[in-house]
Amino acid sequence: MRKGFDWAAYVRGFHDAAPGVTEAVLSRTLAGGHTPYRWLARAVSPRAQLIVDLACGSGAMSRELALPGRTVLGVDLAESELRLASERSEGPWVCADGLALPLADASVDAVVSSMGAVVIQPAHALFTEVGRVLRPGGVFAFTAPTVLPLHPRDLVTSLGVVGRLRSLPRFPGPTEITGYKDALIGTGLRKVEDARERYHFEVATLQDAEVIVSALYLPTTSARRRAAAVEWLVDRTAKEGPVRISLAMRRFLVLKQPVATRGPEL
Template structure:
């Protein structure tokens, strides 16, 4: 990252000002070192969209003095393994859970036979679910290790219930052979302690750990404007011109790409519709977005090439991209300084920043947003001035047409490119 970040504002800050609120705290790069869907869902439900990097740690060959220490050690190994893969600063969370009954640690059973045997042993009894948490902050070079433990009471399952539960496959891949938030929920009669800890991570504990490394919990929240729900994401494309408009946009972007372009980063990738069209034209496209619902669609169109990230704080090392593309983004923001600065940082010399520009105040008003009293964040004169401060010079321009369902006529969109010196 560039050291000159003190005066930058993120997309979240801009949206706060639109709502009349104070600018939010900058969101740090937060990485979850786990492939657990339950942990990811827990964080998302709490307003946090982490970047997920799987550690690859072999859990079967790790031992410790007791079950609690085993959970804590595994969490530490996962966090450290992911930190070793990073190419830029981040705050990494590693977690691992084990169930303790009579002093014995039970992880994932792996096979139906072991799962069936364990569930029979557990029925009508209680155990302690330990979840180790390891937070590694590369900026402050701090590593925190904590353990949260919750007592869990199990129903007296019948053999038929156990057989049916094992047949679902769920108990084979979770610590202790049960879930409290899934199919196994009815088989848990009660808990003493933090519910979220049983799911996979303790939110109150994580909040305290983040505070210890100087990260306020609210700084991880996503800005509401970008939090499209699943229903909105499902109809997003068809209400905005669908494939016809996306193809027109991609063709225009392609015309402005340098001949030697090999790596394109699309910020605010949305559902990935434009990115997929760029791929069809022979480009390698990676995409980032803040909306989990939109990213669910983008992952189908750009599998393995999208991630959750703020366009004003990209998880990309310096000078790694041939092109950065922002289509229909800057007009949403009052201050585009952070996005311009980040685009310049990640572009190689000769690379280009391509963006739609000059959405009018009339369009903003028609969309239910107040006309701007100051210069719009996508005004060409503003982009030229801010780009020059970061070594970006105006290099090209084109237009494209794109129908919008229910809209009058066929809008024409200006597209400009800035070359990195």
């Protein structure tokens, strides 16, 4: 990736061109019958009444968190995603920057973000803003893609796709906790969980192959290389039946400590 790449423009163009594509993949990506959305929702207390779904996209995470008497505020910069979200549920939805939330200090019980922390950068500014709006004792739960705990056999298909793309999916921010460790310092947030889970997306048709490839952030990959990856997946399904693509995810949970008991963030 060349220095000075305009990630903000890329991400904006990606979601304007294909709103809902992330949900189309993650809603069908399963581990033991649950999706990454369900896994992330389990990190939030049922007592949380006001929750911010940061980088909410088409609203899948907001819908997963919905409970009677609870308000889930979906926030995203992509108007195309928010339009789709509003078609699928009532919201509320707000078009806003995750680094400048239109919320009062210490006003929300929890902030969640499915994949948003690898996009909203810089990380320290993100954690600072989340720490500002969280009440003491509130949590920020977010997921990010990773490599481990994929089994070597899981990598065969992934490597086949990458070989045809001739590039790896990329993100503006880090996907490992080492990339967030220093960013927590001085924010009043402390990491309390770093968990991993392995998920699988099944490719059985041309449409499945197209959606999984189109959901990847591939800023330097040509349309020809993307088509080659889709063609390779379709060829495999024709020869072997449905093909499973494995995706590893990490779930991070950080806590806003009460001021009186606040110690080192890490």
